Amino acid sequence: MTISPSIARADIFGGGPPDSYYYADNALHMYCFDLNFIPAWENPMVDALTNLQNQTNIIVQESVTCSADTDVAFLVKDGPFWTGILGKTTCRNLAKQAGVCAGSIIVLNSDLLTNYQMRRKTSCHELGHSVGLSHATTGDDCMISGISSLITYNSHHISHINGYY
Numbered sequence: 001m002t003i004s005p006s007i008a009r010a011d012i013f014g015g016g017p018p019d020s021y022y023y024a025d026n027a028l029h030m031y032c033f034d035l036n037f038i039p040a041w042e043n044p045m046v047d048a049l050t051n052l053q054n055q056t057n058i059i060v061q062e063s064v065t066c067s068a069d070t071d072v073a074f075l076v077k078d079g080p081f082w083t084g085i086l087g088k089t090t091c092r093n094l095a096k097q098a099g100v101c102a103g104s105i106i107v108l109n110s111d112l113l114t115n116y117q118m119r120r121k122t123s124c125h126e127l128g129h130s131v132g133l134s135h136a137t138t139g140d141d142c143m144i145s146g147i148s149s150l151i152t153y154n155s156h157h158i159s160h161i162n163g164y165y
Contacts, residue, residue: 011143013160014132015099021129022091022101024071027165029058029131032066034075041076041108044116048123048142048151055153056161058131068093068103072130074123078110086112086147087122089129104130120151132164133157 014023031049033042049060066073073092086109093103106126113119124142133153136143141154153161 011134011137013134014164020134021089021132022094023099023132023164024130025095025100025102027057027059029060029071030063031060031072031074032063032070034066034073037074038076038110041074041119044119045074045123047120048127051124051152052127052131055158057165058161070103072127073103073105075105075107076110077107082109082111085109086118087126089126101130106130117149117151118147121148124151124153128153128157131161133160
């Protein structure tokens with residue numbers, strides 16, 4: 001008789017660089033759009049936020065203003081400095097608690113994200129970073145790097161999020 005080993009997943013969750021992304025400061029994830037926001041980008045971003053809320057314990061709510069304490073400020077940028085990068089999540093406001101970010105910026109590359117599906121997947125991916133997820137080691141959710149049609153989180157990543165928040 002042959003026994004097949006189960007797939008192990010050892011991605012790191014939260015705690016901050018250099019090994020992972022920061023935890024969010026709490027389960028309420030406030031978001032806003034930059035003043036130069038492109039309206040055509042709203043639906044994929046909001047759909048990714050709604051997915052985060054529907055799949056996990058995270059509650060999303062739009063903030064009237066963008067401040068350093070807003071959990072996620074979405075920006076859309078283009079230009080040569082973005083060669084090959086679809087999106088990026090950066091903590092702009094570290095909390096007093098180690099490994100926790102009180103406010104992130106998610107920047108999406110308008111040169112490369114040319115349709116709804118790509119914007120939705122990349123928004124899902126970057127939102128995952130904003131709550132502490134690292135890149136997926138398997139290709140079964142939106143935390144996989146690069147272009148993909150995956151727009152949800154797998155059960156492994158959901159358990160990370162729900163176990164912390």
